[in-house]
């Protein structure tokens with residue numbers, strides 16, 4: 001059994017020493033690997049070909065839950081290790097619980113460290129890059145197989161499951177601004193990657209970009225008059241109107257995409273665990289207004305975005321997913337916001353899909 005289970009860091013470090021003595025090279029990569037697909041296999045084969053032994057560091061189960069949300073990992077660490085070790089190109093697997101693999105890199109000191117093709121040496125966070133540079137570790141970015149990814153695989157499975165379902169989940173998007181995230185959600189819906197259909201877009205701002213984007217996608221776009229409450233709030237009448245509209249449209253899930261007003265009762269109880277929000281910071285840091293400017297002013301090394309469930313607080317609900325966006329020297333609010341938006345457009349459709357498909361029973365979403 002021992003060759004089927006993961007190794008300790010000490011065992012990997014010993015392997016590295018042995019290889020070094022023989023003039024060989026140890027290659028290290030890391031990831032979750034909870035749904036193996038051919039993209040993984042080709043990536044790992046390419047990584048293995050760079051040296052004499054390939055070590056795969058996988059995130060432990062708690063670490064995956066923190067990174068990807070409560071529906072993941074699909075398979076636990078012991079099973080993931082066993083599957084990876086069954087591949088001829090993988091020599092050892094090690095499990096780590098931290099968010100990043102820096103501890104493993106430091107302990108193992110591989111000769112070569114590889115990342116998948118959506119990374120560039122620039123997008124490695126400063127801490128990771130300076131660690132690799134300090135230890136003289138070669139960084140190799142390997143190309144990914146187009147169309148082969150974990151989320152595509154999960155979406156395919158969900159699509160197949162849906163054929164015998166009576167109802168497609170119905171989604172409402174709420175927003176006040178430009179609507180770039182609404183566009184990402186609408187495109188994902190059109191491509192069958194959202195797990196549901198968008199049936200309405202509501203905005204508190206007449207003429208806002210999000211309404212135009214909805215119209216260009218042929219989705220009903222409605223303005224809700226927020227009333228004369230103070231900034232960031234909604235009148236009772238506005239809440240009632242929203243609730244009536246959402247109910248009459250049979251909405252299952254609400255996705256806030258830049259909606260700059262606080263939702264409260266009776267709306268929250270009408271959609272328990274089914275209202276999502278997107279926020280451009282690594283919550284609990286910088287809730288509320290101007291999070292990007294605040295992160296820059298505080299001299300943070302990294303910013304990012306969070307998808308969370310909405311509760312009665314301001315950006316306080318259960319965190320479902322976060323993505324780190326490294327801050328670069330010379331970043332401005334605009335340049336950093338643009339990169340955060342890219343991350344948001346990538347993760348928000350995935351999380352909506354996950355909530356609808358993976359957590360549907362737990363959340364009571366009709367599907």
Ligand code: GAR
Nearest residue numbers: 177178179180181182258278279280
């Ligand atoms: C997004 O960055 C979103 O995270 C943020 O508003 C932006 C909307 O952009 N949301 C919040 O600040 C919520 N507190 P978009 O209109 O282009 O999608």
